Amino acid sequence: MNFSERMYLPAIFQGLSITMRHFFKKKATIKYPEETRPMSAVWRGLHVLKRDEQGRERCTACGLCAVACPAEAITMVAGERKRGEEGLYREEKYAVSYEINMLRCIFCGLCEEACPKAAIFLQNDKTAPARYERDEFIYGKDRLVEPMPTSAPN
Amino acid sequence: MELTLLLIKAAIIFAIFGITLLIATYSTYAERKVAAFIQDRVGPNRAGPFGLAQPLADAVKLFFKEEFVPANANKFLFVAGPSLAMLTACMASAVIPFGNTLIIGDMVIPLQAIEVNIGILYIFGVVALGVYGIMIGGWASNNKFSLLGAIRAASQNISYELAMGMSIIALLLLSGTLSMRGIAEQQGADLFGISGFNWNIFYQPVGFIIFITCAFAETNRVPFDLPECETELIGGYHTEYSSMGMGLYLFAEYVNIFVASAVMSTLYFGGYNFPFMYDLGLPHNVVTILGTVALFGKIFFFIFFFMWVRWTLPRFRYDQLMNLGWKILIPLSILNVILTAGAILLKEEYFR
Numbered sequence: 001m002n003f004s005e006r007m008y009l010p011a012i013f014q015g016l017s018i019t020m021r022h023f024f025k026k027k028a029t030i031k032y033p034e035e036t037r038p039m040s041a042v043w044r045g046l047h048v049l050k051r052d053e054q055g056r057e058r059c060t061a062c063g064l065c066a067v068a069c070p071a072e073a074i075t076m077v078a079g080e081r082k083r084g085e086e087g088l089y090r091e092e093k094y095a096v097s098y099e100i101n102m103l104r105c106i107f108c109g110l111c112e113e114a115c116p117k118a119a120i121f122l123q124n125d126k127t128a129p130a131r132y133e134r135d136e137f138i139y140g141k142d143r144l145v146e147p148m149p150t151s152a153p154n
Numbered sequence: 155m156e157l158t159l160l161l162i163k164a165a166i167i168f169a170i171f172g173i174t175l176l177i178a179t180y181s182t183y184a185e186r187k188v189a190a191f192i193q194d195r196v197g198p199n200r201a202g203p204f205g206l207a208q209p210l211a212d213a214v215k216l217f218f219k220e221e222f223v224p225a226n227a228n229k230f231l232f233v234a235g236p237s238l239a240m241l242t243a244c245m246a247s248a249v250i251p252f253g254n255t256l257i258i259g260d261m262v263i264p265l266q267a268i269e270v271n272i273g274i275l276y277i278f279g280v281v282a283l284g285v286y287g288i289m290i291g292g293w294a295s296n297n298k299f300s301l302l303g304a305i306r307a308a309s310q311n312i313s314y315e316l317a318m319g320m321s322i323i324a325l326l327l328l329s330g331t332l333s334m335r336g337i338a339e340q341q342g343a344d345l346f347g348i349s350g351f352n353w354n355i356f357y358q359p360v361g362f363i364i365f366i367t368c369a370f371a372e373t374n375r376v377p378f379d380l381p382e383c384e385t386e387l388i389g390g391y392h393t394e395y396s397s398m399g400m401g402l403y404l405f406a407e408y409v410n411i412f413v414a415s416a417v418m419s420t421l422y423f424g425g426y427n428f429p430f431m432y433d434l435g436l437p438h439n440v441v442t443i444l445g446t447v448a449l450f451g452k453i454f455f456f457i458f459f460f461m462w463v464r465w466t467l468p469r470f471r472y473d474q475l476m477n478l479g480w481k482i483l484i485p486l487s488i489l490n491v492i493l494t495a496g497a498i499l500l501k502e503e504y505f506r
Contacts, residue, residue, distance in 0.1 A: 019466045
C-alpha cells in the first residue's frame with residue numbers, strides 16, 4: 001500500500017461520496033397499498049365466468065376447460081335447463097356447479113383458450129386474494145360468475 | 155433577583171434536558187430514514203405523516219415488552235447498568251454553551267446550564283463514567299458473551315480516551331482555557347477579515363480528525379461498535395436485556411451522539427459563532443438567537459455525519475481497532491501536541 005492508501009481517509013471519503021449519491025437517488029420502492037405495480041399486458045389473474053349481453057350465463061358445462069386444464073383444477077356438474085329458466089342460462093345445458101381449486105390452478109390460461117363459448121376468462125386486473133383456510137380456496141359459482149349488470153337490458 | 159436568576163437557570167436546565175431527549179428520540183427515527191435513503195429505500199412512513207410518530211411507536215413497543223431478568227443475574231446491578239449509562243449520557247450536556255448571552259433589561263443570561271472554568275474536564279470525566287454503565291450491565295447479566303462485550307467496550311473506551319485527551323491538549327495549548335464558553339468566545343474573532351470565523355478547525359485539522367475518530371469509538375458507533383457485534387457476541391453487553399433496559403442502552407447511545415456532536419461543534423467548528431455574525435448590524439439578542447440556530451445546525455450535521463459513516467464503513471476487526479488506537483492515533487496526537495507547542499513558541503519568539 002502506498003502512503004495515501006495507508007492514510008485510509010481518501011478511501012473513506014470516496015465511500016462517503018458513494019453513499020451520499022445514493023441518498024439522493026430515486027427510490028425503487030412501490031408503496032403497495034397506495035400504489036400498485038402496473039401489470040404486464042399478458043398477465044393472467046383471477047378467473048371469471050362471463051354472462052352474455054342479456055345477462056345469461058354463457059357456460060354450457062361442456063367440460064372442455066376441465067379437459068384442457070393441466071393441473072386438473074376444474075370440476076363441474078352439468079344440468080338441463082328447465083322451462084322458465086331461459087333468462088338465466090343461454091343454452092339448454094348449463095353448469096349446476098362449477099368449481100376451481102385455486103391451490104391447484106397454475107393460471108396457465110388454457111381453460112380460456114379451450115372454451116368454445118367465450119365463458120371463462122382470466123381477468124388481467126384482479127389477483128386471487130390470500131385466504132386463511134384451505135377449503136376457502138375452492139372457488140364455486142358464487143365467487144366465479146360475473147355479477148348481474150345493475151341495469152339489465154330489456 | 156436571586157430567585158429570578160435561579161428560576162431562569164432552572165428553565166434553561168430543563169430546556170436543555172428536554173431538547174437533548176427530543177433530539178435523541180428523533181435521532182432514532184433519523185437513523186432509520188438515513189439508512190433507508192442511503193440504501194435506496196423509503197424507510198418508516200406508516201406511523202403519522204412521513205412516519206414521524208415512529209419513535210412514539212417504538213417507545214410504546216419497548217415499554218410493553220416483558221422485562222426479563224436472568225435467574226443468576228445480579229438484580230441490583232442489572233437494573234443499575236442501563237440507568238447509569240443513561241444518567242451519565244444526560245449529564246454531559248450541562249456545560250455546553252448553547253448560545254451567547256441574552257440581555258433582557260439589565261440582566262445578562264448566558265444560554266448555558268452551568269458555567270464552570272473546567273468545562274472540558276467535566277465532560278471528559280462524565281463521558282469516561284459512561285463506560286461503567288456498559289461494564290456493569292455486561293457483568294451483571296451473568297453471560298459470557300455479555301461480559302466479553304463489556305470488556306471490549308471498556309478496553310476500547312480506555313484506549314481511545316487517551317488519544318482523545320491528547321488531541322484536546324493541543325487545542326488547549328491554543329486557547330489557554332478549559333472553559334467551554336471561553337473556547338467558544340475565542341472562535342468569534344476575525345479570520346481573513348470575516349468575523350465569527352476564527353474556528354479551531356483551521357488551526358487543528360489533524361487534532362479534529364483524531365478527535366472525531368475517538369468520538370466514534372467512545373459512542374460505540376460503527377465502525378467501532380465492537381461491544382455489540384452481533385455476529386461474534388450475539389448482542390454484546392446488552393444480550394440479556396429486554397424491554398426498557400435495552401431501550402435505555404440504545405437511547406443513551408443517541409444521547410451520547412448528540413453530546414459528542416455538540417462538543418465537536420463547540421471545540422472545533424466555532425460553537426455558536428457563524429461567519430459575518432458581527433457585520434450584519436443586528437441587535438445583540440438577535441445575533442445570539444441566530445448563533446444558537448447555527449450551533450444546532452452544526453450539531454445536526456454531525457449527527458447526520460455519524461449516521462452517514464455508519465451506513466458507509468464496515469466494522470473494524472478487534473486487533474485492527476487496537477492497532478489504530480495505540481499505534482496510530484496516540485503517536486499522531488502526541489506529534490500534534492509537539493508541533494502545536496512548537497508553532498506557538500515560534501510565534502511568540504519571532505512574530506510578536
